[in-house]
Amino acid sequence: MSMTISEKLLALAAGKQEVHAGEIIQARVDKAMMDDILGPRIQIAEQLEKLGCRIWDPERVTVISDHYTPPANATQAEIVKFTREWSASNGVEHYYEFAGPCHQVMVEKGRVLPGELVVGTDSHTCTYGALGAFSTGIGSTEMLGVLATGEIWLKVPQSIRVRFEGELPRGVMAKDMALCSIGRIGHNGATYRALEYCGGTVERLPMDERLCIANMAVEAGAKNGVIACDEVTSAYLREKGIPQGERFQSDPDAEYYADYCFSAGELKPLAACPHEVDNVRPLEELPVTPIHQAYIGSCTGGRFHDLQAAAELLKGKKVAKGVRLLVSPASREVWLACDRAGILSALVEAGAVILGSSCGACLGVHSGAIGAGEVCVSSTNRNFIGRMGSKRGQVYLASPLSVAASAVTGRLTDPREFL
């Protein structure tokens, strides 16, 4: 029987020839990722010790302190210290801190390969689907089970195929594709299901942009997002010296729960308006909305391609008075690449503040929280009430280009005004 790419990935993890949507499988985990905020400190360290268990295979485990680095206070510092010490005493050699948001670090450091089953204590673990892996976010107790046994039970998801065909217009980025699809599917339209992105537009996207789309799959409720490997994937892995892994395609007659088709040429720069990610509107249709903070960063919108696009738009322009443009490159590697390309200086010349590579501002725990009555336009992935600070603040999600354009005008702005 024919299978989708997600079914093939789970069949491999379950050691079976075939699995199909609805089946409950016991799967072998290839890689496990924990962060500082929901990693060892929540249940895991305590319960693992109580159970008298050791990590099944520390080589397959990565721990990344990214949410509380740099710590804003002593409590956060203690959490990072605990995470670091726990990793060392449990034989986890793949430990990173101050390296950037975990999902970018995982990808850059080759901790995810095509074909693998990867679980992480962060909902945006679905990012690695851009590399043709099956990856999904899990809770801390669930992770404890994985660490103890190396296995997890999973219900094989039905797949929803999201196809984009045609050329993206100038000023439209992968973030707009993600927002457009979530707006249509709804924030729970893909719950328990896989989102499989395909079509000519997706095939022409560089890896930075594909990672952005897969990253947002969970914002439609999806278990995983996935993009089939191709030459772009191979070239990306080769360039980073990462093995090619195992690659799969969906069978032509595989069964899908639903099909969505988008004509890329008709897409416009979009914003997810407060306080839901599926509350999506074209920027050009929004009323005049003054902003106080513009943020470019995170595992969604802080990669080289994102900062480069923002810097190009900002060249020769200045951030509006009364607006702060904060930029956090998504990793040390992204930082270095942007620095070498003159992107960081271009951003600073336009008035941006460059922050450390961190998750801080995205969830308002340090480095750029917003106050009551403040409006932030952000290249991140969530605009829930209180997400970036005050519950009386407002967060609009948009592409890095739209964030940069808004920073220049001081109001929510369609970047095509500048192109």
Added chain:
Amino acid sequence: MSLIEGRALKYGDNINTDIISPPAYMELPIEQAAKMAMSPVDESFASTVRPGDIFVAENNLGSGSSRETAPLTLKALGIRTIIARSYARIFYRNCINLGILAVECPDTNRISRFDRLSLDTEEGLLHNLSTGETYRCDRIPPHILELVNCGGLVESLRKKLGKD
């Protein structure tokens, strides 16, 4: 027959994990963080909730983050049963793993704040003692019921590893 009785604390659609467990308080120990649970939409939640209360919501409960601090704070406040029309998947799984019974019921829109509820898990029925209405709940799949009956994933692991 297993009956669970309690008072409903009722909320609407899209009660996401940032609402249940606001990020600003996640660095605190669970008992302290619990005092701020639900504060973005209801500042009186922690002072209102009593052990044994049933948390009731409508669609898409627990969307967003994988943070187990969401069900952990609810559990710290004494909530052992949750009823919603639909759940986000990681939140649902986290509840089960912590031994919190999470039940799907399409009629939670008919439940009001402080209604007395009686949940019959075996029959898959939810009785609203305040209104006299009875609603049908989805049956809990056997592999999940097994986990909840064990008291959660840790207890189930303890058993399994002990046997091995």
